[in-house]
Amino acid sequence: MPRTYRVLTLTAxxxxxxxxxxxxxxxxxxxxxxxEATGAGVEASTIELREHAHDLTDALLSHFPGERLRPVVxxxxxxxxxxxxxxxxNVGPSGLFKLLIDALDxxxxxxxxxxxxxxxxxxxxxxxxxxxxxxxxxxxRAELVPxxxxxASADFGGASAAEASQDPLVERAHRAGGELAAMLSAGVGRAxxxxxxxxxxxxxxxxxDADDASVGTSPALDAEFxxxxxxxxxxxx
Amino acid sequence: MQFxxxxxxxxxxxxxxxxxxxxxxxxxxxxxxxxxxxxVGLDVFAIGEHHNPPFVTSSPTTTLAYIGAQTKDLxxxxxxxxxxxxxxxxxxxxxxxxxxxxxxxxxxxxxxxNTGPVYPWFGKxxxxxxxxxxxxxxxxxxxxxxxxxxxxxxxxxxxxQFTSTPRPLDGVAPFVWHxxxxxxxxxxxxxxxxxxxxxNNIFWPMSxxxxxxQLYRERYEHYGHGKASQAIVGLGGQAxxxxxxxxxxxEFRPYFDNAPVYGGGPTMEDFTKQTxxxxxxxxxxxxxxxxxxxxxxxxxxxxxxxxxxGLPRQTVLEQIELLGTEVVPVLRRxxxxxxxxxxxxxxxxxxxxxARDAEKxxxxxxxxxxTGDNWTGLRAEDRG
Numbered sequence: 001m002p003r004t005y006r007v008l009t010l011t012a013x014x015x016x017x018x019x020x021x022x023x024x025x026x027x028x029x030x031x032x033x034x035x036e037a038t039g040a041g042v043e044a045s046t047i048e049l050r051e052h053a054h055d056l057t058d059a060l061l062s063h064f065p066g067e068r069l070r071p072v073v074x075x076x077x078x079x080x081x082x083x084x085x086x087x088x089x090n091v092g093p094s095g096l097f098k099l100l101i102d103a104l105d106x107x108x109x110x111x112x113x114x115x116x117x118x119x120x121x122x123x124x125x126x127x128x129x130x131x132x133x134x135x136x137x138x139x140x141r142a143e144l145v146p147x148x149x150x151x152a153s154a155d156f157g158g159a160s161a162a163e164a165s166q167d168p169l170v171e172r173a174h175r176a177g178g179e180l181a182a183m184l185s186a187g188v189g190r191a192x193x194x195x196x197x198x199x200x201x202x203x204x205x206x207x208x209d210a211d212d213a214s215v216g217t218s219p220a221l222d223a224e225f226x227x228x229x230x231x232x233x234x235x236x237x
Numbered sequence: 238m239q240f241x242x243x244x245x246x247x248x249x250x251x252x253x254x255x256x257x258x259x260x261x262x263x264x265x266x267x268x269x270x271x272x273x274x275x276x277v278g279l280d281v282f283a284i285g286e287h288h289n290p291p292f293v294t295s296s297p298t299t300t301l302a303y304i305g306a307q308t309k310d311l312x313x314x315x316x317x318x319x320x321x322x323x324x325x326x327x328x329x330x331x332x333x334x335x336x337x338x339x340x341x342x343x344x345x346x347x348x349x350x351n352t353g354p355v356y357p358w359f360g361k362x363x364x365x366x367x368x369x370x371x372x373x374x375x376x377x378x379x380x381x382x383x384x385x386x387x388x389x390x391x392x393x394x395x396x397x398q399f400t401s402t403p404r405p406l407d408g409v410a411p412f413v414w415h416x417x418x419x420x421x422x423x424x425x426x427x428x429x430x431x432x433x434x435x436x437n438n439i440f441w442p443m444s445x446x447x448x449x450x451q452l453y454r455e456r457y458e459h460y461g462h463g464k465a466s467q468a469i470v471g472l473g474g475q476a477x478x479x480x481x482x483x484x485x486x487x488e489f490r491p492y493f494d495n496a497p498v499y500g501g502g503p504t505m506e507d508f509t510k511q512t513x514x515x516x517x518x519x520x521x522x523x524x525x526x527x528x529x530x531x532x533x534x535x536x537x538x539x540x541x542x543x544x545x546x547g548l549p550r551q552t553v554l555e556q557i558e559l560l561g562t563e564v565v566p567v568l569r570r571x572x573x574x575x576x577x578x579x580x581x582x583x584x585x586x587x588x589x590x591x592a593r594d595a596e597k598x599x600x601x602x603x604x605x606x607x608t609g610d611n612w613t614g615l616r617a618e619d620r621g
Contacts, residue, residue, distance in 0.1 A: 061502030
């Protein structure tokens with residue numbers, strides 16, 4: 001039975017319309033095309049982080065995601081892959097994008113296939129993606145798609161054809177989408193996801209080797225409690 | 238069901254006047270709060286243990302003994318006792334002393350402290366918080382139950398033939414709760430020993446609290462202490478009341494907006510919707526807290542934080558009076574009515590003594606030299 005992949009796109013653009021959103025849509029479409037070419041289904045959704053700017057600040061200060069933010073957390077947790085796109089500000093991701101990372105549980109990203117995208121006015125900012133944003137997701141232990149896609153204003157067609165066509169945006173997006181599809185087809189991130197093929201072994205990394213410590217009837221816990229260890233092991237006897 | 242108040246005794250400027258209480262005033266207010274709590278019919282008064290400004294409760298047993306001497310029925314508790322940085326031998330001694338002097342009106346909530354630097358202040362390794370909590374409590378648990386203890390562990394010098402004195406009153410250790418907000422290991426620890434679990438949920442959404450309590454309950458049953466529904470659960474709470482709810486909202490807002498813990502964050506409306514903080518009429522507080530048992534099951538103790546964020550003395554005392562006279566009587570009646578017969582009441586020394594007597598027979602309090610020589614630490618057969 002063909003699998004359906006949940007692809008979540010997070011975009012940190014600030015204006016409407018925004019070039020960040022345009023890149024996000026393009027990457028989503030590229031991922032969809034590549035995944036559908038493998039015979040898989042795609043359930044794509046997009047979240048504009050701008051709509052959650054206040055919720056993210058609240059979460060950072062109150063240490064828990066409020067009820068308007070919870071669907072975002074759940075969507076990230078449940079996604080088979082995340083396409084994350086931000087404008088480059090001052091050689092880094094926008095504050096809004098960083099807030100998303102800082103305010104939420106970092107384990108959300110562990111093993112998650114992530115395709116990165118970024119935008120800025122000119123190509124001079126392009127390496128910020130690889131120097132500032134990629135290392136952050138490496139730290140979060142995400143599974144990064146090798147190709148990260150940067151788009152300057154020129155890439156959207158305004159500037160000289162020569163500049164735009166050396167390695168056209170559409171080709172880079174196509175390559176990134178293909179790499180993401182290959183990763184998902186190879187099962188990358190599967191164990192951490194909770195897709196249809198998940199055999200219900202949520203929290204399977206719990207180590208209950210202590211004599212009597214079969215967690216057995218353990219309740220369904222949020223991922224934030226995944227560090228649960230049976231007492232027998234804690235006591236060391 | 239037991240109801241009470243807890244305080245962390247923070248020194249916070251009153252945002253409406255700029256007035257800052259002195260340490261002395263803050264400590265006096267704590268004592269006043271406790272005495273009033275008993276007068277208005279509350280069951281429990283609990284204090285935090287903090288070793289850093291702007292808090293003033295570094296020495297809980299001193300404070301609780303002083304309060305104990307001026308009250309009759311009030312249960313004296315902690316919120317929390319640092320099981321990580323205190324020597325478990327000293328906890329065993331201090332709280333057994335307090336237990337005797339107050340005729341058993343003592344229980345404790347174990348916790349791990351509010352700030353990382355507290356570890357080095359007491360010579361402990363901040364990276365070992367959980368390990369310290371586990372090992373120290375395991376020793377404390379034995380010191381109150383075994384007259385003579387041989388012990389060896391990672392975090393303190395070994396004990397040879399050690400007897401912690403005084404022995405617990407009537408041979409029954411003070412009841413212990415384990416407090417944690419985010420660590421499932423602590424819920425597990427509470428379940429393992431059959432101790433209570435107190436989730437101080439005042440800054441957390443109920444969905445979170447519910448999961449932690451549920452984990453504790455299931456593990457409590459797993460370890461054979463009783464059914465999950467019989468596990469001993471406590472919750473935190475927070476309220477600000479005036480007869481007219483609009484008055485409560487208007488009066489509390491500047492305190493909310495400027496409080497160190499949530500100022501600058503969510504609006505008071507968002508926060509009251511998503512956490513147990515209730516700002517309104519006493520009836521609204523009753524309604525809100527009647528619903529807690531639906532989320533966590535019938536539980537044994539409900540504590541309220543009533544004195545933080547810079548609220549002035551007179552306001553704090555008015556709030557405690559409202560809590561005791563208009564909120565708790567209704568909650569007590571309604572929650573007792575819904576509690577199934579096989580779910581225990583809140584833990585008391587008398588009940589624990591009765592249970593022990595029923596199981597093992599009456600306790601003989603006469604001084605027992607034969608269980609360990611209190612001067613040399615040796616039993617007769619171990620000497621020479």
